Amino acid sequence: xGKKTPFYDCHLRAGGKIVDFGGWDMPLNYGSQIEEHHxxxxxxxxxxxxxMTIVEVTGAEAKAYLQCLLANxxxxxxxxxxxLYSGMLNQDGGVIDDLIVYYLSDNHYRVVVNASTREKDxxxxxxxxxxxxxxxxxxxxxxxxxxxxxxxxxxxxxxxSEAQQSAVEGLGVFSAVDCEQFFIARTGYTxxxxxxxxxxxTQAEPFWNSLLEAGVIPCGLGARDTLRLxxxxxxxxxxxxxTVSPLEANMGWTIAWEPQDRAFIGRQALTTEKESGVTSKxxxxxxxxxxxxxxxxxxxxxxVGEGETTSGTMSPTLKQSIGLxxxxxxxxxxxxxxxxxxxxxxxxxxPCFVRKGEALV
Amino acid sequence: xxxxPSDLKYIASHEWVREEDDGTVTIGITDHAQELxxxxxYVELPELESEVAVDDEIAVVESVKAASDIxxxxxxxxxxxxxxxxxxxxxxxxSAYDDGWMFKMKPAELAELDNLLDSEAYLAEINE
Numbered sequence: 001x002g003k004k005t006p007f008y009d010c011h012l013r014a015g016g017k018i019v020d021f022g023g024w025d026m027p028l029n030y031g032s033q034i035e036e037h038h039x040x041x042x043x044x045x046x047x048x049x050x051x052m053t054i055v056e057v058t059g060a061e062a063k064a065y066l067q068c069l070l071a072n073x074x075x076x077x078x079x080x081x082x083x084l085y086s087g088m089l090n091q092d093g094g095v096i097d098d099l100i101v102y103y104l105s106d107n108h109y110r111v112v113v114n115a116s117t118r119e120k121d122x123x124x125x126x127x128x129x130x131x132x133x134x135x136x137x138x139x140x141x142x143x144x145x146x147x148x149x150x151x152x153x154x155x156x157x158x159x160x161s162e163a164q165q166s167a168v169e170g171l172g173v174f175s176a177v178d179c180e181q182f183f184i185a186r187t188g189y190t191x192x193x194x195x196x197x198x199x200x201x202t203q204a205e206p207f208w209n210s211l212l213e214a215g216v217i218p219c220g221l222g223a224r225d226t227l228r229l230x231x232x233x234x235x236x237x238x239x240x241x242x243t244v245s246p247l248e249a250n251m252g253w254t255i256a257w258e259p260q261d262r263a264f265i266g267r268q269a270l271t272t273e274k275e276s277g278v279t280s281k282x283x284x285x286x287x288x289x290x291x292x293x294x295x296x297x298x299x300x301x302x303x304v305g306e307g308e309t310t311s312g313t314m315s316p317t318l319k320q321s322i323g324l325x326x327x328x329x330x331x332x333x334x335x336x337x338x339x340x341x342x343x344x345x346x347x348x349x350x351p352c353f354v355r356k357g358e359a360l361v
Numbered sequence: 362x363x364x365x366p367s368d369l370k371y372i373a374s375h376e377w378v379r380e381e382d383d384g385t386v387t388i389g390i391t392d393h394a395q396e397l398x399x400x401x402x403y404v405e406l407p408e409l410e411s412e413v414a415v416d417d418e419i420a421v422v423e424s425v426k427a428a429s430d431i432x433x434x435x436x437x438x439x440x441x442x443x444x445x446x447x448x449x450x451x452x453x454x455x456s457a458y459d460d461g462w463m464f465k466m467k468p469a470e471l472a473e474l475d476n477l478l479d480s481e482a483y484l485a486e487i488n489e
Contacts (some may be wrong), residue, residue, distance in 0.1 A: 028399075033400050034402075034451075105480065122398055222399065222425055222462065282394075290403070291405070292402060292403050292423045314423070340421070
């Protein structure tokens, strides 16, 4: 028996197939994962993401602490509710986790980290907090739900109170607003528009029911994975981990090198890596032959070397198999994949396959 | 509750076998198997005319979740494959026992058919 989110009974009522996910009882799908995927590309779907970990960073040195802790620079956050994606690195430049940090005030930031990395993240964050006047505390009061798809915002708004509806009016991408105990962010993990909403656990069920009434379809972890992969978004533990630097994980854009005197954890290692030359990169693959790309397949790059797939699936939108792979830096625009002993050609693309319902490859 | 027709034979790895009137057999995966797999996205069929031995891995079904091997339930020759599955693999989910059949074989030894499970034995197997 795993941990249950405040939406657990909703999943059962909706016919969710419950599986263990990092100690949580979560819905894999509610029937067909592929239909749920299409719903998010074409209409509006909702995902229970309450298993993710919310951490409140408060205190006079909250900003200085996060400027040391994160590879991206929270100094970029100037307006209340603005969000930033960042890696949290170790001293060797390896990715401990990827996360989103929201600016609430100079002495209050809200950080959302992965569920699977909760304990090590909290330990690391507490350890690094020691020299700072800062409190780092997990917030367990919230349920969290992602509503995603071209119609997600319109439908989710129908489920909100009047005050909340006016609060989200004109809400920018990667921004959040606090209203009547709901923390509503225009973020997501699907490549579609939508919200990720934190709300009091006690209001989880009624809000879920209002979303159902507004025509939002429940979607499980299965669709969440194919959607994020089509969107070219990394999955922690698959596409990067502590042994991989952000420079090898298509996360170079999340490293804030300026100002040069900001001594964030991992900076020295990344600088050394850059100077000596980054040896590998994370690319997108589109399979040209038959089969399905899965994680941990061997990638053969003729005349260059070898790599490995880190994620793979059959893309429901493209109806072709796609994947992510870590390959030698010199890899060109085609590779061979070893699928059950046979070499199958694949095209190398920028790791972003589908955005806002449109195929990009 | 999974559908397990009583007129078919089975093996424990979730393939079904139908004995046809002309002495050939048709093979697919069970309703229980398609349910476990989830949405099927790709089927790799065996080679036509190939000779296979019982328990050989001769085909692959890939779902959104994972790839799983299909085993030859008996020895013999592959005499037909369901090419329609190449374009519509989801047929395995929607019609596991009919349109979702995978291949037909000419048995090498009819006696091998006696080693297959009947519906009751297969049901007992999946309810363990």
